Amino acid sequence: MNAVVFDGNAYAAEKERELRELVAKLGRPLKLVSVVIGDDPASHLYVRLKGEAAQRMGIQFDKVEWHIAHSTWHIDQLVEKIRVFNADPTVTGVMVQLPLPLEIRERTVEVLDAIEPKKDVDGLTSTNLRLIQEGEPRVLPATVKAVVSILESVISNRQSVISEYLTGKNVVVVGRSRVLGQPLAAELRRLGGEVTVAHTQTPDLKSVTREAEVLVSATGKAGLITGEMVRDGAVVIDVGEPKGDVEFASVKEKASFITPVPGGVGPMTVVSLLENVVEAAAATYHKS
Numbered sequence: 001m002n003a004v005v006f007d008g009n010a011y012a013a014e015k016e017r018e019l020r021e022l023v024a025k026l027g028r029p030l031k032l033v034s035v036v037i038g039d040d041p042a043s044h045l046y047v048r049l050k051g052e053a054a055q056r057m058g059i060q061f062d063k064v065e066w067h068i069a070h071s072t073w074h075i076d077q078l079v080e081k082i083r084v085f086n087a088d089p090t091v092t093g094v095m096v097q098l099p100l101p102l103e104i105r106e107r108t109v110e111v112l113d114a115i116e117p118k119k120d121v122d123g124l125t126s127t128n129l130r131l132i133q134e135g136e137p138r139v140l141p142a143t144v145k146a147v148v149s150i151l152e153s154v155i156s157n158r159q160s161v162i163s164e165y166l167t168g169k170n171v172v173v174v175g176r177s178r179v180l181g182q183p184l185a186a187e188l189r190r191l192g193g194e195v196t197v198a199h200t201q202t203p204d205l206k207s208v209t210r211e212a213e214v215l216v217s218a219t220g221k222a223g224l225i226t227g228e229m230v231r232d233g234a235v236v237i238d239v240g241e242p243k244g245d246v247e248f249a250s251v252k253e254k255a256s257f258i259t260p261v262p263g264g265v266g267p268m269t270v271v272s273l274l275e276n277v278v279e280a281a282a283a284t285y286h287k288s
């Protein structure tokens with residue numbers, strides 16, 4: 001088998017076109033505030049890509065930088081700043097770029113939970129993560145939404161819906177982080193998948209991944225998933241960054257569908273975040 005290679009840039013561009021029309025139809029300004037803490041170059045790059053995409057879609061984008069020089073990490077001030085954005089009616093969505101710098105990483109939940117859940121367009125507040133675990137999602141983390149959209153693209157020409165496609169399927173998610181692996185597994189389970197979560201303590205990872213009809217790897221461990229760990233004909237989605245969890249050449253020979261890194265999940269995550277911004281705006285618009 002030689003897998004279909006997902007073109008995340010092309011698919012995201014298509015979604016962007018649809019979103020641009022929706023933004024124009026909403027007929028009022030949307031604003032996304034992105035808080036980036038510290039000077040990690042990768043975080044600043046991701047924020048820049050999100051900002052450029054937002055601008056292409058007619059969404060105002062404010063990057064708010066918080067550096068060590070501002071204080072010796074006075075989290076209270078940061079939380080206060082986020083609350084100002086919560087209260088500002090011109091702000092549609094607020095997000096904090098992860099990971100936080102090592103010095104304050106253990107306070108990630110506190111910082112994220114400062115965001116008002118209705119403006120939490122990255123879906124990472126405790127309230128919104130809990131709703132996902134309860135099977136009643138209000139907003140999905142952008143990367144989770146990206147994976148679901150990619151699966152929808154797999155079935156788009158089979159006139160099926162994703163829950164029909166996933167029901168009864170053996171799905172394996174490698175990675176169990178609070179903000180990614182766990183909500184991803186919960187959402188794929190809600191959509192009907194028979195989901196197994198694997199992690200560093202999984203005794204025989206290969207025997208688990210070889211059973212997967214849909215395999216999603218979200219670990220950040222480059223080259224973790226090799227061809228011999230993949231079932232013939234599997235759908236393989238690689239969330240890992242920056243190098244990809246999946247050994248592309250060997251897995252492509254076994255899978256029926258594969259996402260590359262770069263150019264797979266990454267661009268879909270950016271557009272999914274902006275979809276969340278538009279949905280948050282539409283929800284408050286209909287209520288006001």
Ligand code: NAP
Pocket residue numbers: 143174175176177178179180181198199200201205218219220221224239240241242265266269
């Ligand atoms: P994380 O908090 O470090 O969690 C990594 C998870 O992977 C943990 O559950 C860990 O298991 C598991 N893991 C690590 N090495 C493993 C191994 N050898 N075998 C099995 N499981 C292993 O990271 P995260 O925030 O979830 O992010 C995961 C990856 O996704 C990173 O590469 C990140 O950059 C990427 N990411 C990509 C996007 C995108 O848009 N493409 C967005 C967000 C994140 P334990 O729990 O046992 O430690």
